[in-house]
Amino acid sequence: MEPVTAPLTTIAEVGKHVGEAITLRGWLYNLRASGKLLFPIFRDGTGTIQGIVPKAQVSEEVFATLKGLTLESSVVITGTPRADERAPGGFELDVTDVKVTQAIPEETPYPITRKEHGVDFLMEHRHLWIRTPRQSAILRVRATIMRAAAEYFDTNGFTRTDPPILTPNACEGTSELFEMDYFDDEKAYLTQSGQLYIEATALALGKVYSFGPTFRAEKSKTRRHLTEFWMIEPEVAYLDLDGLMGLAEGFLTHIVKRVLETHRNDLAVIGKDIAKLEAVAAPGEFPKLSYDEAHQMLVDAHAKGLIENPHEYGDDFGSPDETYISNQFDKPVMVHRYPAAVKAFYMQPDPKDPTKALCVDVLAPEGYGEIIGGSQRVDDYDLLKSRIEAHELPMDAFQWYLDLRKYGSVPHSGFGMGIERCVAWICGLEHVRETIPFARTLNRIYP
Ligand code: 4AD
Ligand code: MG
Secondary structure (H helix, E strand, C coil): CCCCCCCCCCCCHHHHHHCCCCEEEEEEEEEECCCCCEEEEEEEECEEEEEEHHHHHCCCCHHHHHHHHCCCCCEEEEEEECCCCCCCCEEEEEEEEEEECCCCCCCCCCCCCCCCCCCCHHHHHHHHHHCCCHHHHHHHHHHHHHHHHHHHCCCCCCCCCCCCCEEEECCCHHHCCCEEEEEEEEEEEECCCCCHHHHHHHHHHCEEEEEEEEEEECCCCCCCCEEEEEEEEEECCCCCHHHEEEEEEEHHHHHHHHHHHHHHHHHHHHHHCCHHHHHHHHHCCCCEEHHHHHHHHHHHHHCCCCCCCCCCCCCCCCCCHHHHHHHHHCEEEEEEEHHHHHCCEEEEEEECCEEEEEEEEEEECCCEEEEEEEEEEEECCHHHHHHHHHHCCCCCHHHHHHHHHCCCCEEEEEEEEEEEHHHHHHCCCHHHHHHCCCCEEECCCCC
């Protein structure tokens, strides 16, 4: 690489160098020419900045190089940042020099242009689409959400204990398992959730969490479903459902605060209404509704013609139901005590009404639906054994899990949050496919 002549910095940091000559390394994102004036927009992964290039003020060579440069060609630019209120990032660059690292030939132009492309085309070119400022901003917010999520547990006495990805059994329903061969006629399955394993580590270490990729062979084509997603899961010994709801509230509030601290520019590029996030971070508890109360809310809404389909008591909530419920609040809403029949085998029954499970789903505001699912776990040996039988799960594979109820069993609880659902909500995105660098969905595994 050519030596740089002025100190190297990034677009995110130009504010610290107003009036000084600096070097930026990046790509040409856009180019507008107006007579003897060029307005190139550069991007470098930390943001974008518009350059100003008056023909009279740069060498002929620099002007000609920039004028003929194709979009997404890689460049090293020297210039002086200037504060400008109208500029999206707050600064513009008076360009003095440019060195082209690679010029894209005219005959093979960059495939993503300023014109509108369909989602299929963009997903097919996801390896390039992620360069556009909006997609880059989403990925930066995602990184902060992941960091803040782990940080919340790291700074609150939790030990990270990551479970295996290859597992001998299901956690969340046998119909959604990716199966593979595992030596000598054995089968293995890609993990659906680390929960069963972190129940074991919670009984060893007290407060634990796991954070990793999770797989669901679900044939769902909704805007909320991926076949591979990242889940963060805390699990705590001696914690009941109320304590778990408190944990979820502290956790989500922390994440939103961190995003607001560092990503106001990115959220503006993405087009998210920041006031909606500020309402979540503001003091005040998250609303809590029992399943019965949520059901009643839907019955009333249906009577008033506010939702199309009536909600059947005993059924899980559908997407339109969750959307309606969450739209009634400006903070995430916690719906607890669902009918045990629609929930997983490991959930502790409510002693006050054993047909209900001591569980909670957290529904994000603005109609984003479930982002967190969790519960208190069955801690009684015999009850858990009968649950495994009733769900026709292979008892052999669950012996170790039953051991946890045999040797020093305690009440314990945990939840899982899918990072992509959280990113979709916080960024205000239509579909989870934009929340992860390379989405895996029912009909896409390329690139
Ligand atoms: O509600 P789920 O299935 O719960 C569990 O897996 C529990 N074992 C977690 C626990 O208690 N430790 O999934 C938890 C969360 C959902 O709320 C959602 O955010 C996300 O994982 N999720 C998905 N995200 C994207 N695509 C999918 N197909 C998802 N399925 C679940
Ligand atoms: Mg769930």
